[in-house]
Amino acid sequence: MRINANFDSGNIDVIKADSADDIRLAIRKDHQSDFYQWFHFKLFGEAGEEHVMTIENAAGAAYPDGWKGYQALASYDRETWFRVPTDYDGKHLTIRHTPEQESVFYAYFIPYSYERHQDLIQSAQQSVDCYHELLGETLDGRELNLLVIGEPAAHKNTIWVTARQHPGETMAEWFMEGFIARLxxxxxxxxxxxxxxxxxxxxxNMNPDGSARGHLRTNAVGTNLNREWAEPSLEQSPEVFYVLKRMQETGVDMFLDVHGDEALPYNFVAGCEGIPSYDKRHEDLEDTFKAALLAATPEFQTQYGYERDEPGKANMTVANSAVGERFKCLSYTLEMPFKDNADLPDEDFGWSTARCQRLGEDVLTAMLAVSPKLR
Structure with missing residues (x-):
């Protein structure tokens, strides 16, 4: 029996793996950070034998409430991922699975590799409606890619969409696949x-370094990018620095920042109601977008989500607040679940890549509804 995580986005430490019924594991922290929760590893063992894998440091993870009701994902071919029995006792996360084949991969959510990211960029570039810009390089020397879709013109709105500031939230880039393909x-x-x-x-992908390193929330030097939007720096957060610099050149009429939430089993949006300049126009734009998305798909809802910020109490280091205030625009964070959509549960697959992609497609319908009002 062997457990390995020496690959793109791999993350696990083996404490003990002497017998299939008592495998002891630990998730590695993000580099220079205390954040951890993302895991991704490969098991090579006996087919037909139950393997009991216990993650011993689960209680100290970034969002321990995210383990409640959570089911880990497994795959034999790295294409089809399915849920496997998982329990959390308040201290340990235990995954029980009887593999049907000799080797199987396990992950916190369906991985989105750096290779697939490059395929996505190059595929989009083939369209006459798409121009590929290189914004700069990350601290590990990876490209920060921007796709400009559509022909810029004075009469057109400028819409910015970013994903995967937090690299372990891979559902955000699966969302982007559907969004870009339809657009x-x-x-x-x-x-x-x-x-x-x-x-x-x-x-x-705002955070290709963290993605490849197997991080949950930070970049190569342990920076949480979604707390850098007030004063980004080339030393700690070049990813935000380059994006914000380009935003200042283009202007922003709408901003959507795509994420995943560890605990809440729903799709929802969080607005910028706590920024100083929030007014009736902001509220009307938000309502128009939400109503259109509710009409477009039952995967979206507005009952559950984050508590609204009090007026003037927004965290201005967070992307949607910083951009909403700087550009006086409609600015949303969109969240998807690591678990499942409790309104439309799927016991076999939970929230899946196909559902991420379809939500990405449906968001365009909501954008069409709000587009005439953006200026």
């Missing part, structure tokens, strides 16, 4: 109408 479909009426009215600036 570049020249036979899709919604996409064509959107590109008549708007130009899109899309960053599918």
């Amino acid at each position: 570049l479909d020249d036979e899709d009426g919604v996409a064509r109408k959107l590109l008549e009215q708007n130009v899109f600036y899309v960053v599918p």
Whole structure:
């Protein structure tokens, strides 16, 4: 029996692996950080034998409430991922699985590799409606990629969409696959109408270093990018520095920052109601977007989510608040679950890549509804 995490986004330490019924593991912390919760590893063992894998440091994870009701993911071919029995006793997370084949991968959520990210960028670049910009390099020397979709023009709105500031929230880049594919479909009426009215600036992965390193929440030097939007620096947060610099050049009429939430089993949005300049116009834009997304898909809801900020009490280091205030624009964080959508549960797969992609497609319908009001 062997357990290995020496690959793209791999994360696990083996404490003990002498017998299949008592495997002891620990999740590694993000580099130079106390954050951890993302795991991704490969087990090579006996098919047909139950393996009991206990993550001993689960209680100290960034969001221990995220383990409650959570089911880990497994895959034989790294394409189809399914849920396996998982229990949390308040201290340890225990995964029980009887593999049908000799080797199997396990992960906190379906991984989105750096190779797949590069495929996504190069595929999008093939469209005549898409221009690929290199914003700069990360601290580990990886590219920070921007896709400009649509032809910039003075009469058009500027819409920015970013994903994966927190690298372990891989559902955000799966969302981007659906979003980009539909937006570049020249036979899709919604996409064509959107590109008549708007130009899109899309960053599918804000944190490629953390993604490859197997981090939950931070970049190569332990910086939480979604707390850097007030004063980003090239030394600690070049990813935010380069994106914000480009935003200042283009302006922003709408901003959507895509994330995943460890604890809440729902899809929801968080607005910027706590920023100093929030007013009735902001509220109307938010309501228009939410109503259109509710009509577009039952995967979205507005009952559950984060508590609204009190007026003037927003955290201005967070992306949606910082951008909403700086550009006086509609600015949302969109959250998806690590677990499942409790309103439409799927016992076998939970919240899945296909559902992420479809939500990405449906968000474009909501953007079309709000587009005429953005200026």
